[in-house]
Amino acid sequence: xxxxxxxxxxxxxxxTLAIPALGAVLIALCGRRxxxxxxxxxxxxxxxxxxxxxxxxxxxxxxxxxITLIELLPGLSMAFEVEPLGxxxxxxxxxxxxxxxxxxxxxxxxxxxxxxxxxxxxxxxxLFSVMGVAFAENMxxxxxxxxxxTLSTYPLVAHKGNREAQQGARTYLGLLLGTSIGFQLVxxxxxxxxxxxxxxxxxxxxxxxxxxxxxxxxxxxYVYGIGKAALMPFHRWLPAAMVAPTPVSALLHAVAVVxxxxxxxxxxxxxxxxxxxxRELWSADLLMYIAAFSLLAASLVAIQKDxxxxxxxxxxxxxxxxxxxxxxxxxEFAAIGGGMHIVMHAFGKITLFFCAGAxxxxxKKTNVSEMDGLGRRMPFTMGAFxxxxxxxxxxxxxxxxxxxxxxxxxxxxxxxxxMVLVIMLSTLLxxxxxxxxxxxxxxxxxxxxxxxxxxxxxxxLLCVVSLCITALGCMALFLAADxxxxxxxxxxxx
Amino acid sequence: xxxxxxxxxxxxVILPMLAAPLxxxxxxxxxxxxxxxxLVSWLSLAISLMLLVRVQAEGVxxxxxxxxLPPVGIEYxxxxxxxxxxxxxxxxxxxxxxxxxxxxxxEVREDKHGYFYAAFLLANCGLLGIAITGDAFNIFVFxxxxxxxxxxxxxxxxxxxxxxxxxxxxxxxxxxxxxxLIGIGFLYIMTxxxxxxDLAARLPEVNDTRTVRAxxxxxxxxxxxKLALFPLHLWLPNAYAYAPSMVTVFLSxxxxxxxxxxxxxxxxxxxxHELSFNELEMNLLLMPLAMLGILIPxxxxxxxxxxxRMFAYSSVAQVGYIILGISFASTLGLxxxxxxxxxxxxxxAALFMALGCIAYRLGGVSLIHMTGAGQRMPWTMTAxxxxxxxxxxxxxxxxxxxxxxxxxxxxxxxxxxxxxxLLGTSVLALLYVWRVVEVAFFRPxxxxxxxxxxxxxxxxxxxxxxxxxxYFGIETSxxxxxxxxxxxxxxxxxx
Numbered sequence: 001x002x003x004x005x006x007x008x009x010x011x012x013x014x015x016t017l018a019i020p021a022l023g024a025v026l027i028a029l030c031g032r033r034x035x036x037x038x039x040x041x042x043x044x045x046x047x048x049x050x051x052x053x054x055x056x057x058x059x060x061x062x063x064x065x066x067i068t069l070i071e072l073l074p075g076l077s078m079a080f081e082v083e084p085l086g087x088x089x090x091x092x093x094x095x096x097x098x099x100x101x102x103x104x105x106x107x108x109x110x111x112x113x114x115x116x117x118x119x120x121x122x123x124x125x126x127l128f129s130v131m132g133v134a135f136a137e138n139m140x141x142x143x144x145x146x147x148x149x150t151l152s153t154y155p156l157v158a159h160k161g162n163r164e165a166q167q168g169a170r171t172y173l174g175l176l177l178g179t180s181i182g183f184q185l186v187x188x189x190x191x192x193x194x195x196x197x198x199x200x201x202x203x204x205x206x207x208x209x210x211x212x213x214x215x216x217x218x219x220x221x222y223v224y225g226i227g228k229a230a231l232m233p234f235h236r237w238l239p240a241a242m243v244a245p246t247p248v249s250a251l252l253h254a255v256a257v258v259x260x261x262x263x264x265x266x267x268x269x270x271x272x273x274x275x276x277x278x279r280e281l282w283s284a285d286l287l288m289y290i291a292a293f294s295l296l297a298a299s300l301v302a303i304q305k306d307x308x309x310x311x312x313x314x315x316x317x318x319x320x321x322x323x324x325x326x327x328x329x330x331x332e333f334a335a336i337g338g339g340m341h342i343v344m345h346a347f348g349k350i351t352l353f354f355c356a357g358a359x360x361x362x363x364k365k366t367n368v369s370e371m372d373g374l375g376r377r378m379p380f381t382m383g384a385f386x387x388x389x390x391x392x393x394x395x396x397x398x399x400x401x402x403x404x405x406x407x408x409x410x411x412x413x414x415x416x417x418x419m420v421l422v423i424m425l426s427t428l429l430x431x432x433x434x435x436x437x438x439x440x441x442x443x444x445x446x447x448x449x450x451x452x453x454x455x456x457x458x459x460x461l462l463c464v465v466s467l468c469i470t471a472l473g474c475m476a477l478f479l480a481a482d483x484x485x486x487x488x489x490x491x492x493x494x
Numbered sequence: 495x496x497x498x499x500x501x502x503x504x505x506x507v508i509l510p511m512l513a514a515p516l517x518x519x520x521x522x523x524x525x526x527x528x529x530x531x532x533l534v535s536w537l538s539l540a541i542s543l544m545l546l547v548r549v550q551a552e553g554v555x556x557x558x559x560x561x562x563l564p565p566v567g568i569e570y571x572x573x574x575x576x577x578x579x580x581x582x583x584x585x586x587x588x589x590x591x592x593x594x595x596x597x598x599x600x601e602v603r604e605d606k607h608g609y610f611y612a613a614f615l616l617a618n619c620g621l622l623g624i625a626i627t628g629d630a631f632n633i634f635v636f637x638x639x640x641x642x643x644x645x646x647x648x649x650x651x652x653x654x655x656x657x658x659x660x661x662x663x664x665x666x667x668x669x670x671x672x673x674x675l676i677g678i679g680f681l682y683i684m685t686x687x688x689x690x691x692d693l694a695a696r697l698p699e700v701n702d703t704r705t706v707r708a709x710x711x712x713x714x715x716x717x718x719x720k721l722a723l724f725p726l727h728l729w730l731p732n733a734y735a736y737a738p739s740m741v742t743v744f745l746s747x748x749x750x751x752x753x754x755x756x757x758x759x760x761x762x763x764x765x766x767h768e769l770s771f772n773e774l775e776m777n778l779l780l781m782p783l784a785m786l787g788i789l790i791p792x793x794x795x796x797x798x799x800x801x802x803r804m805f806a807y808s809s810v811a812q813v814g815y816i817i818l819g820i821s822f823a824s825t826l827g828l829x830x831x832x833x834x835x836x837x838x839x840x841x842x843a844a845l846f847m848a849l850g851c852i853a854y855r856l857g858g859v860s861l862i863h864m865t866g867a868g869q870r871m872p873w874t875m876t877a878x879x880x881x882x883x884x885x886x887x888x889x890x891x892x893x894x895x896x897x898x899x900x901x902x903x904x905x906x907x908x909x910x911x912x913x914x915x916l917l918g919t920s921v922l923a924l925l926y927v928w929r930v931v932e933v934a935f936f937r938p939x940x941x942x943x944x945x946x947x948x949x950x951x952x953x954x955x956x957x958x959x960x961x962x963x964x965y966f967g968i969e970t971s972x973x974x975x976x977x978x979x980x981x982x983x984x985x986x987x988x989x
Contacts, residue, residue, distance in 0.1 A: 073970055144889045158936050178921060185917050193905045
């Protein structure tokens with residue numbers, strides 16, 4: 001570990017935590033003045049992104065800037081260290097936060113939602129914990145922020161306050177907290193007890209301390225303990241969370257929260273277990289098959305969902321399994337693919353959710369079957385939907401191609417031809433459930449009076465602008481894949 | 495050494511004892527009674543702190559009552575174990591007194607205030623006495639003083655059931671202390687001494703006799719009644735639920751803790767862990783009871799709608815955690831237990847104080863009363879949430895430090911299932927705390943009641959303890975260091 005030669009990085013790490021935390025307080029204080037509050041929110045998001053960017057040069061140069069905040073007990077500390085995976089995750093989350101806050105202003109005002117101040121403040125707290133998860137140096141720190149993330153998003157899920165929202169929020173909280181305490185915390189304590197360390201270190205910390213039988217059990221506990229990765233059968237919370245307003249579904253349940261889950265799985269598999277050790281474990285194969293099953297099953301469920309957000313939610317469950325699958329393959333390419341998929345899927349899925357929200361605000365439609373002919377009314381939104389769908393499917397010229405490419409390469413290289421087949425098959429399913437809304441919107445004649453009204457009636461401008469930006473982002477990532485791959489390649493320099 | 499320094503151990507007990515009748519004479523002026531009692535509680539804290547300094551410097555501070563040498567005379571003996579208990583008692587009473595003024599004014603009839611504060615001081619005196627004395631019979635006497643005072647404190651509660659609860663506590667408490675007395679009597683018959691250190695020295699000769707073992711049984715059962723070990727806890731929920739808020743705060747943080755201290759003192763100090771655990775295998779009794787005591791009351795707590803009663807059940811569960819640590823019969827386990835004495839005291843006191851604020855403004859502490867309280871009383875409810883997190887054992891709070899050490903102690907003893915059990919039961923705590931959070935923050939407040947935030951004199955002590963929960967969760971060296979030394983001293987029996 002290098003002592004941080006760049007002052008910027010060492011200062012920037014605590015700042016990335018302080019900015020959203022203080023931001024949440026400021027937003028809460030400005031509740032009486034909505035314009036000031038919303039302006040502040042965008043400013044805070046931008047400031048956060050700029051601060052995260054300050055760390056990037058050091059990470060690109062192969063360094064790992066680190067800082068220790070407090071040492072609670074001997075060997076247990078709140079410490080941060082930035083490595084490529086965390087850097088990418090933080091960049092994705094903080095950049096998309098700017099766009100989401102623009103979108104959220106349009107959406108929340110357009111939909112006349114209540115308690116907007118609490119909403120935005122909790123959003124900032126969620127981003128605060130995402131930064132903590134991304135930069136955590138050890139499993140203990142990560143766990144704390146992981147839990148803060150769960151708790152801070154609960155009010156967002158329960159936002160509507162009706163019975164349905166409360167039920168959904170309970171499922172959300174119960175599953176996420178239950179798995180994290182019941183499985184993950186057990187695994188963390190066991191890891192600490194067996195190895196005397198919780199630090200993320202290259203090559204893992206298990207080798208030589210933990211037998212393969214017990215190691216396999218720990219892997220199971222970790223993967224299921226990280227409920228945010230939504231591996232079946234602990235995926236129910238994600239569809240349940242869809243009762244939240246759409247900006248939440250977009251940034252948190254397509255990007256921040258779920259990606260925190262798979263990010264943690266990638267971290268654990270590379271830095272706690274280590275790929276060489278992981279490959280030897282009995283449960284790695286088992287989990288790989290479960291991930292493959294989860295991947296296909298969720299796609300099949302998604303096809304049947306008429307509610308657009310529910311369909312997207314199951315699509316997310318399926319896409320997350322790609323990354324879990326990549327981690328369990330324990331192969332360099334697959335891990336790189338998994339890391340890339342965090343980015344690619346983030347941009348693709350956030351676009352899709354933005355579109356779903358825009359459709360709701362503009363026409364109060366929530367079901368796919370009602371979307372016939374909508375393309376004439378909302379051409380920008382539906383166009384962006386098409387781009388986002390292509391990105392999630394992994395078709396060129398979208399960034400999504402590259403992550404699937406690497407995942408397939410990894411699967412093929414480690415001799416798991418069945419997994420190659422699964423990924424291919426699932427891509428076909430993706431096409432089936434994601435392109436149907438687009439086809440209906442553009443090619444079918446309008447069914448009802450609202451859709452049939454002439455002229456363009458889009459959602460509020462802020463919504464449309466943001467969803468166009470993310471859609472274009474998906475395209476840009478097609479070209480920007482190489483630096484991303486190079487950076488993730490840094491994971492395995494040794 | 496100054497006169498005060500020399501007689502510090504005596505002052506610790508005598509000050510509240512002498513102040514009690516004075517306060518009672520002030521019955522006409524509640525304000526004066528309160529002020530005097532507050533002053534005394536602060537002085538008590540000062541004395542405890544001075545004793546801490548002396549213990550840190552000298553190791554053990556002994557004091558011979560009236561100049562009579564032990565084992566004939568009564569010895570006060572402060573070492574690294576009971577200094578912690580003294581600190582907890584005097585710290586909590588020093589914090590609870592500022593809280594008491596408005597809280598008691600709203601919950602206790604005005605003409606009773608003089609008696610109330612006098613009884614409070616007597617309870618204080620009794621608890622401090624139990625902790626400080628090195629004499630077995632003296633422990634019994636102070637137990638009775640503390641108990642009688644707390645019966646009357648509980649009986650001052652607003653509702654009529656308070657009297658019944660107090661009576662129930664009186665019955666159970668008397669049985670408990672009687673058992674204790676019988677045990678001590680047996681020990682006296684066999685050894686001819688009442689001094690704890692002397693007992694520890696003489697007992698090994700007569701260890702094998704049935705009388706000594708019967709004495710151990712009587713003492714353990716008697717104290718278990720006082721500390722509300724499951725299934726001897728039935729007096730506690732009513733007593734806590736119907737007592738005035740301030741009394742609940744004080745008793746929940748101190749009364750059971752002192753009894754636990756006495757239990758530790760007897761089984762590790764007097765009988766020695768050799769006899770208690772290796773020969774008589776008391777862990778086989780304590781461990782299952784502790785685990786049941788964690789599990790069942792936690793589940794019961796989930797279903798109670800009176801939040802004060804709910805946390806009373808939670809207290810029984812927390813006692814279970816402490817006993818579990820004792821039952822490991824290891825330094826690490828004891829350390830966790832001693833830590834929890836301290837951490838749970840501040841956590842539970844903070845929680846009950848927050849409930850006191852709610853009772854003050856909303857007139858009750860049922861789940862219904864608390865609907866939407868998060869909007870009306872944001873400061874109180876935030877404190878409630880933080881203290882609740884500490885109760886669950888979330889990292890960065892005091893509760894986590896205990897849980898962590900308890901889990902380590904379980905792993906150290908090779909008890910994997912217990913480590914998992916401990917994590918699992920945290921989820922139960924989460925459930926019952928969360929129920930309140932959900933109702934308080936995510937339901938709209940009842941329209942017809944206009945409620946403001948609690949007054950500052952209630953809010954400040956609450957937040958003081960809440961911040962203490964956070965502080966001792968982050969800066970752990972002070973309690974951990976003290977607990978470590980206490981645990982080592984206990985495992986060594988009496989040096």
